[in-house]
Amino acid sequence: MTPLAAYLMVAALLFAIGLAGALTRRNAILVLIGIELMLNAANLNLIAFWRYGPHPELLTGMMFAIFSIAVAAAEAAVGLGLVISIYRHARTTDLEQMNRMKG
Amino acid sequence: MSPIFYLLAAITVAGGLATVLLKNLVHCALAVTIAFLGLALLFLSLDAQFAGFVQILVYIGAVAILVVFAILLTREAEVPESSPAGRVFSKTWLTGLVIAAAVFAMLGWAVLQSAQALPNETAMPAVSVRDIGNALVGRYVLPLEIVALLLTAATIGAVIVAMHEKEAK
Numbered sequence: 001m002t003p004l005a006a007y008l009m010v011a012a013l014l015f016a017i018g019l020a021g022a023l024t025r026r027n028a029i030l031v032l033i034g035i036e037l038m039l040n041a042a043n044l045n046l047i048a049f050w051r052y053g054p055h056p057e058l059l060t061g062m063m064f065a066i067f068s069i070a071v072a073a074a075e076a077a078v079g080l081g082l083v084i085s086i087y088r089h090a091r092t093t094d095l096e097q098m099n100r101m102k103g
Numbered sequence: 104m105s106p107i108f109y110l111l112a113a114i115t116v117a118g119g120l121a122t123v124l125l126k127n128l129v130h131c132a133l134a135v136t137i138a139f140l141g142l143a144l145l146f147l148s149l150d151a152q153f154a155g156f157v158q159i160l161v162y163i164g165a166v167a168i169l170v171v172f173a174i175l176l177t178r179e180a181e182v183p184e185s186s187p188a189g190r191v192f193s194k195t196w197l198t199g200l201v202i203a204a205a206v207f208a209m210l211g212w213a214v215l216q217s218a219q220a221l222p223n224e225t226a227m228p229a230v231s232v233r234d235i236g237n238a239l240v241g242r243y244v245l246p247l248e249i250v251a252l253l254l255t256a257a258t259i260g261a262v263i264v265a266m267h268e269k270e271a272k
Contacts, residue, residue: 006104010116012210023200024123030123033122050228070161078260084176
């Protein structure tokens, strides 16, 4: 197995773990963490392709990963703010009890 | 592949698995921090020093702390596990597990099938942080400005969403 293929397999495994967490957990915060794990797996792919692909001096994959980290941080801030706001209204973070949008 | 890679990969995957499987939310936050740290070390092992340290600063320094704060602020919502409403996984957990396994099988099959065609440059990329800074304010200046706008909007949006609304009623 080439080094790039090994990194891609780790990223695929991490993506599947994050997907399983996002699909199976009942707590909204854990679902957000699962989505963060999936984003991180994608970042690992980008960096691995940057390292082993041609022309690393153009920095394309590195820039993609850095902007993806920035967007993920913004997403985490807004998502956790939404969870706290919903908790204040409904007194729960359980996704199965969050079944109406009316406040 | 070096033993260091296998060690880092094992740490990362174990952290991710513990995040998904553990029952206590604070333990989950700790496990996800370990997974983020393993990923940062994997970035460092890929000669991407800047991305590795950005990962440590942003994910361990900011996102993990935010997650811990959110968990502690919503602490009262947790119900004991013995009651039927206290289950950790949702009713359709088997479906989610099957979907995740299918996605991993497909991704792994794609990687293994294309293993011969993947690029394999062995030369270490000679990229310094100065080059990254020059690229950020040169070729990538428009995305940088858009990310700045996005982060400002996200900060204001998160504060407004989580703000206590007294005049609403």
